Amino acid sequence: MDGRARDSLPFVGMITVVLVQTSNMVVTKMAMSNGNNKYILVFYSNALSSLVLLPCPFIISRRSGSCPPLTFSVLRKMFLIALIGFACQMCEYVGMEQSSPVLGMAMMNLIPAFTFILAIILRMEKVNWKSSSSQAKLVGTIASILGAFVVTLYKGPPILLPPSPPLVQPRHLLFLLSRQSNWILGGFLLVAEAFLISLWYIGQAFILKDYPVVLNLMFYSTFFSTILSGLLSFIIVREPQLWILKVNVGLVAILYSAMVAGVFRATLCVWCLKKTGPVYVSMFKPLGVIFAVGLGFIFLGEMLYLGSLIGATVIVIGFYGVVWGKSKEEEDKTIEGSSRVGEGLASSGDTIPLLQSKASSV
Template identity: 80%
Template sequence: MEGRARGSLPFVGMMMVVLAQAGNMVVMKMAMSDGINKYTMVFYSNALSSLVLLPCPFIFSRRSGSCPPLTSSVLGKIFLLALVGFAAQMSGYVGIDYSSPVLGTAMMNLIPAFTFILAIISRMEKVNWKSSSSQAKLVGTIASILGAFVVTLYKGPPILPSPSPPSVQPRHLLFLLSRQSNWILGGFLLMAEAFFISLLYIGQAFILKDYPVVLNIMFYYMFFSTILSLLLSVITVREPESWILNVDVGLIAILYSALVAGVFRITMCTWCLKRAGPVYVSMFKPLGIVFAVGLGFIFLGEMLHLGSLIGALVIVMGFYVVVWGKSKQEEKTIEGSGVGECLASSSHKIPLLQSNA
């Protein structure tokens, strides 16, 4: 009974991870719809995450005598990592502002496909085009990207139309065209976010070889992200009132993004990844669409459109094909080199299907 309870902990943990990610997109959308400046919100969120992680370097430097030195070279690599992560963060915030949480969660399923492409380019992934696993990953990658274009370029009619849909009159035409162009722009920005996150994973893999202290990397990563978001906010935000925090949905969004979607979600996802492996973690990704649809309908009054449903289904199918190909490849690795050898090398594999860092 105790073993069964322990075995269910990764399941509960991943449900919380996916719910936290979908909830973050909904809360961000609510805050930005309420008039909160997205740039100052990113700065305050990163600053709070940095403050929470501040004790980590001091704790690890005292308790772990084997902790490698933090050289200027490693710091430079972490800064570049933070630059990529900040680009992903801003693409996500602006993309959600222009579109919806449903589109955002659908695009997150592109991460395995983009990571697979980047891993091939950086020679971190060996490909044998004659094997079924490599062919499956290629087909899944192409399907995911095609599905992303469908969900971006074709919005379609709402599946659950409102009781009194607005009539398309000439004076509304410009507004409707503007909304459609914003939706497309938001979709491409969310695709860019998925690409930057994939690039982030590749960079993490290289840095962890030289400096395998995860929480220290997270602190410096968030610290550099805070500096970058401060610089961008100072340049773009001209209104002094945009910097004032009030007890409203904006403050809730900052606290949620920093503590729940940031520190808690990343820590919980890392723990589940360690307990159950990346393939198990990846199986929960498509649930984000379900959570986003439900939360968006309850809190934002958003409807699920036909194009979003079709595109999301294509992305999810491509996602699972990539997962199947990856699991097949790992099975062959275990058969060819032995279980012990595979486990020894598994710590150096890219967290291909990890959540948004």
């Protein structure tokens, strides 16, 4: 595999991560709208993800002799990451229930801003406001966020009707959308989710420096999340019949959330974070609005509006601005590093002219 193909892997990986995350939101929305309990969905999803990842620590420890030791300090950091991740899940589900899934998709686009601010505060990201790459990242981020809010807040006239009724008829969807009394509380919870996801990115980046084993990290954090979600579910959900799994959209949501969104997406996201850093990973979040519009149109029977088309166009423009700024920044670093090596060789040549003359005479 050549260098360009290798460098494009995080780009393709993050596109896949956002697509899987958005599709998981649509599937979970179907399940909750058909009466499935949100706490039980979270618990079963985390438990199944932990079961799938269970062999990873044993396989990796046997095959890799360079695996770093799992100290109490690392485990403590993993538990904190799991606590943040579980808090993200609860804020998302409860916030969407108290307000609207539409508001949840809008607040998701606050993640790049929160991550960028946290990375600057923790000195993980250096910003030169005079450079074109930093300006492109800033303008692209603002454009992506503005485009996402256009998609959410401005509908406009419908331009394309769904080809068929939704695959699943949500019984409680109108109730969720019309519930206005706790809209402010739901909005605050969704803002808190965006901040916690940004904090989760930063925390993962710090742990990967001390323990760069992605699959082991995913297992332990998912295992701790299972314990936390299990304790909360057993306390809140007292009806035994709600724990019985049925062959319906709820079971599909659990399997998809655990296998695809939990194991595959989270592991791929951590791998991309290890390769590129938290700011680059968070920049792909605005693309989720575009995917949500398309998936909602196909699976939920939602109409495509003019505002969605305009907002999606603005998001794509801003997205490519961010990607260009990041690639420009990496290119400048490469050129700067090459020039320093050239200067070092030139200075070395100036200090040993006798060696050069002897080498030329041989």
